[in-house]
Amino acid sequence: MLEENVQPPIVEQDQQKHVTTSGILTLTFYLALGYLGFVLCGAIAVGPWVILYLLNILLHMVCFIIATVLLRNGKNKGDKTTLYVATICYFISVIAVNDPYWHFNQFISFLIAGMVFIGTLLLPNE
Numbered sequence: 001m002l003e004e005n006v007q008p009p010i011v012e013q014d015q016q017k018h019v020t021t022s023g024i025l026t027l028t029f030y031l032a033l034g035y036l037g038f039v040l041c042g043a044i045a046v047g048p049w050v051i052l053y054l055l056n057i058l059l060h061m062v063c064f065i066i067a068t069v070l071l072r073n074g075k076n077k078g079d080k081t082t083l084y085v086a087t088i089c090y091f092i093s094v095i096a097v098n099d100p101y102w103h104f105n106q107f108i109s110f111l112i113a114g115m116v117f118i119g120t121l122l123l124p125n126e
Contacts, residue, residue: 024119025075025083028112032068035108036061056098060105063093071116083120087113 039061043050054061067089074082090113097105 022119022122024115024122025071028115028119029068029071029075031108031115032064032071032112035112036065036068057096057105059096060093060098060109063089063096064109067093067112067116074120078123080120080123083116083123087116087120090116 043054067086070082070086070089073079074086090109094106094109094113097109099105
């Protein structure tokens, strides 16, 4: 048998653009998902009285959910503009909390907005 130099077939790999992302953005995304899960599972566990509370913070929750979706999209695509819009939405959700006695919602929104802003500044310019 003759052994020839057999080269493996060249397989073209799907070359996707590698998007560098900040670890802060990933941590912030999972922190935001945890907060949403905490609020919604708490609402289910407490019962009917929490419906009034959720109606009170409805605008906050809508802004927070929109900002979290924008954070995911901006993080995956590496788009700084989307991340800046997500930061603005998190700040709007702070204003929309409408609960002066329980500062947990305001603190989480400020924390996440600051983390998204810092993570966006740490992304390299493309």
